[in-house]
Amino acid sequence: MIAPVVEGHGEERALQSLLHRLIPHLREGAYAHIQPPYRLPRDRMLKSEPLAQALTVVAARQPQPTAVLVLLDADDDCAVDLAAQVHALAHASHAHVPLTAVVAVREFEAWFLAGAAGLAGHMGLPTDLTPPPHPESIRGAKEWLSKRMPAGIAYSPPAHQPSFATRFDLDAARDAAPSFDKLCRELLRLLNYPAL
Template sequence: MVSPPVIASIVEGHGEERALLGLLQRLVPHLVPGAYADVQRPHRVPRDRMLKRDPLAQALTVVMARNPRPTSVLVLLDADDDCAVELARQLRGHAQETHGHVALVAVAAVREFEAWFLAGADGLAGVAGLPRDLVPPSAPEAIRGAKEWLSHRMPRGTTYQETAHQPSFAKRFDLDAARSGAPSFDKFCREIEFLLTGKRDARP
């Protein structure tokens, strides 16, 4: 019997530390019907350390020492005002220098993780007090302040809180709409498909 893939992950924020596990568990069978992966608890490393070779190497050593041993590692962070493609390339380069034997993918969410929620906002209608007629913005990854966009649409006196809302929103946002509206989420999905199937999409 072929063992299922074991996916470890490294994230930068407390919200992603809780949200990514649920998102991956939801996404795996959505992307590859019938697929199963052992999705391990994310390991958190602050962004400023993650972007340095040695702290990233330490994090990779930690997650690769787990039992069962991961078959691959996903590194996820927010691009903020930086170029998402360059950040991902930098992370892969650092990892290659110290852990070239590890199957690793790196994805930077354009602007921030919450931009993916904006792109898939149809699935969040009515959640946490958001309007039942919630409409996604036309260019979610161009918005500076996706968290604020969500807060402005919540009931008066309520604001979006990363650790409180990110895990539940990750289980509800519209995956297909997010993939169409947020290119960095489409990239994220293609990288997860690669970890599951071993087949690489030629697009950057």
């Protein structure tokens, strides 16, 4: 029973389907109930009081979650430092809540770039779409996707993220995007947590 906390509208819709797809991919037969994500903008996620309020809300849900997954983008910051910051803030107010923070290097869409072969031909993307080298080094993954969309259509997280999350190549993304591999490892760890 995983309760996600996310920063964006796109992830709010996309993360549930991604996790439902990813968990059995990581471990055959594995299942987790994914509760609707709680959206908390990034600037508030990095402050003690708003994060504590969000954790109070999700920890009180019924059925009670066994773990909380906080997902945010690094943008230009260090993903490791941001994850540590979220952990420290969460521990200060909710030390009893099993929680992990996963920070997508640059942005969530970097994972789509890493697994771009799975998006080939989808929603007007080229049928020969291939991932760029070092997808997590690209500042502007959304723009990279927009340039490959049909003329007159720009990539929009709320419009495209949920669909792309069901199609991108998970294995390729795990190989090419260390922060996506981190998500995979943390999910496997959370699956073994006892109830809160």
